[in-house]
Amino acid sequence: MTNEFNTLxxxxxxxxxxxxxxxxxxxxxHICKSEGFEAHNRVLVTVKEKxxxxxxxxxxxxxxxxxxxxxxxxxxxxxxxxxxxKISFAHVQPVASMGCVRSKMYGQExxxxxxxxxxxxxxxxxYSNIEIASFITAxxxxxxxxxxxxxxxxxxxxxxxxxNWINKIVVDKHCxxxxxxxxxxxxxxxxxxxxxxxxxxxxSRAITSPAGTADTLETMTSVNLDIQTIKKVVExxxxxxxxxxxxxxxxxxxxxxxxxxALDIDGEGQMIASVLSKKSAAGSTHVVIDIPIGKTAKVRxxxxxxxxxxxxxxxxxxxxxxxxxxxxxxxxxxxxxIGPALEAMDVLSVLRNEKEAPQDxxxxxxxxxxxxxxxxxxxxxxxxxxxxxxxxxxxRAYEKFMAICKAQGGFKEPVLGPFKTDIHAxxxxxxxxxxxxxxxxxxxxxxxxxDPKAGVLLHTPLKTRITKGDILFCIYAETKGELNYxxxxxxxxxxxxxxx
Numbered sequence: 001m002t003n004e005f006n007t008l009x010x011x012x013x014x015x016x017x018x019x020x021x022x023x024x025x026x027x028x029x030h031i032c033k034s035e036g037f038e039a040h041n042r043v044l045v046t047v048k049e050k051x052x053x054x055x056x057x058x059x060x061x062x063x064x065x066x067x068x069x070x071x072x073x074x075x076x077x078x079x080x081x082x083x084x085x086k087i088s089f090a091h092v093q094p095v096a097s098m099g100c101v102r103s104k105m106y107g108q109e110x111x112x113x114x115x116x117x118x119x120x121x122x123x124x125x126x127y128s129n130i131e132i133a134s135f136i137t138a139x140x141x142x143x144x145x146x147x148x149x150x151x152x153x154x155x156x157x158x159x160x161x162x163x164n165w166i167n168k169i170v171v172d173k174h175c176x177x178x179x180x181x182x183x184x185x186x187x188x189x190x191x192x193x194x195x196x197x198x199x200x201x202x203x204s205r206a207i208t209s210p211a212g213t214a215d216t217l218e219t220m221t222s223v224n225l226d227i228q229t230i231k232k233v234v235e236x237x238x239x240x241x242x243x244x245x246x247x248x249x250x251x252x253x254x255x256x257x258x259x260x261x262a263l264d265i266d267g268e269g270q271m272i273a274s275v276l277s278k279k280s281a282a283g284s285t286h287v288v289i290d291i292p293i294g295k296t297a298k299v300r301x302x303x304x305x306x307x308x309x310x311x312x313x314x315x316x317x318x319x320x321x322x323x324x325x326x327x328x329x330x331x332x333x334x335x336x337x338i339g340p341a342l343e344a345m346d347v348l349s350v351l352r353n354e355k356e357a358p359q360d361x362x363x364x365x366x367x368x369x370x371x372x373x374x375x376x377x378x379x380x381x382x383x384x385x386x387x388x389x390x391x392x393x394x395x396r397a398y399e400k401f402m403a404i405c406k407a408q409g410g411f412k413e414p415v416l417g418p419f420k421t422d423i424h425a426x427x428x429x430x431x432x433x434x435x436x437x438x439x440x441x442x443x444x445x446x447x448x449x450x451d452p453k454a455g456v457l458l459h460t461p462l463k464t465r466i467t468k469g470d471i472l473f474c475i476y477a478e479t480k481g482e483l484n485y486x487x488x489x490x491x492x493x494x495x496x497x498x499x500x
Contacts, residue, residue: 008068010047023070035089040130100115150314157277165198171198172287173201180333210444216344292328341417345416417453419479424471427466428466430466430499438493442496475487
């Protein structure tokens with residue numbers, strides 16, 4: 001029962017803090033003073049017998065009147081709050097699992113129970129963003145051994161729902177990222193589903209890149225499907241394109257990704273746990289992992305790639321997943337578009353067998369699709385590639401892609417941002433090197449992925465012969481301000497595309 005002395009009345013402030021729950025109180029509020037609350041304290045707040053843990057922000061400039069409190073938009077929705085509702089406050093007991101996080105900060109090894117406690121508390125909302133960031137940082141780099149990665153992956157799988165399928169073999173694929181473009185997934189799903197295999201593809205949104213697979217697909221069809229809809233689509237078409245966050249498969253992963261995006265880091269142990277927890281929770285049995293290697297890719301050396309390959313294989317085996325790892329060329333973007341709509345246009349160009357379609361995207365999609373077919377059929381003769389090529393060239397893959405989109409709610413053509421500028425070569429020569437990271441940054445500064453029509457269109461892949469004045473790439477944006485922001489960055493950067 002709520003006591004009147006520790007209640008305030010709610011007013012809606014309309015403040016967006018994304019997924020983090022925040023409560024706003026005046027500094028001179030009697031509750032704030034009596035309870036000894038300070039900014040960034042974790043506070044248990046209750047509205048109409050429904051409670052959440054929120055981070056406290058202190059207001060000093062009169063936005064809130066005496067006797068009033070506010071909530072962030074996400075907290076307001078979570079509590080089903082109405083203007084004028086009474087809100088009560090209480091201290092939150094320290095989260096016991098934070099002791100395990102502190103142990104990890106000092107280099108101690110964590111066991112499965114420790115990871116389960118941490119992940120469960122994160123999913124329950126008992127960690128603030130700062131505490132989640134401390135866990136991510138403690139595990140980043142090379143700070144997790146193979147047993148810890150397995151334990152973390154299992155804890156993430158156990159934290160949410162799991163999909164079960166009638167078919168004994170359920171296939172999937174994943175790229176570790178770090179390469180602009182490289183939007184093979186929609187093409188692969190269409191080919192593999194048309195080949196008769198079950199591929200319920202769940203994908204992430206961008207973490208540190210200008211587009212994730214879900215971001216790209218969302219420019220063409222709906223990706224926020226519930227489990228019942230997913231099962232209907234897969235039953236009808238063998239495959240689907242779904243944002244994993246919409247169905248709470250490994251829900252801790254989506255929370256961690258949100259903070260990793262803010263930190264701009266993607267540690268290898270957590271990356272493996274992120275990828276394989278989603279595959280296991282989605283009911284996959286056979287998975288192909290693509291690891292691009294390049295000077296400015298996420299994985300820069302063969303040695304690092306072999307290490308990741310070993311980790312993926314061992315962790316996959318612990319989760320009863322048959323994993324095949326492909327080491328591929330990461331020296332330049334795959335395809336020409338960088339950003340959701342631009343990458344979607346590349347995908348459609350390949351599926352439609354257009355003459356100007358980027359052949360590197362086509363070839364890589366066929367390589368991975370063929371590997372999935374071979375893995376599922378336990379064959380090593382390479383017939384999977386030939387099957388994939390026939391399905392794509394015949395137009396059947398495009399028909400399957402459109403059928404999946406229709407089953408998910410319909411198809412729409414992607415559209416480019418209205419503001420554009422061309423970047424020209426300042427000298428003649430041959431393109432010998434492309435900086436993937438800085439090119440991706442230009443696309444992000446232009447607005448991608450939160451502005452789906454923004455990004456970069458590359459005209460000059462490696463080995464292109466250039467004449468001074470030729471267009472190297474185009475920048476697209478949804479607003480003039482973001483376009484100018486990207487251009488200002490570009491003025492300070494040299495040799496993003498190196499010509500010799």
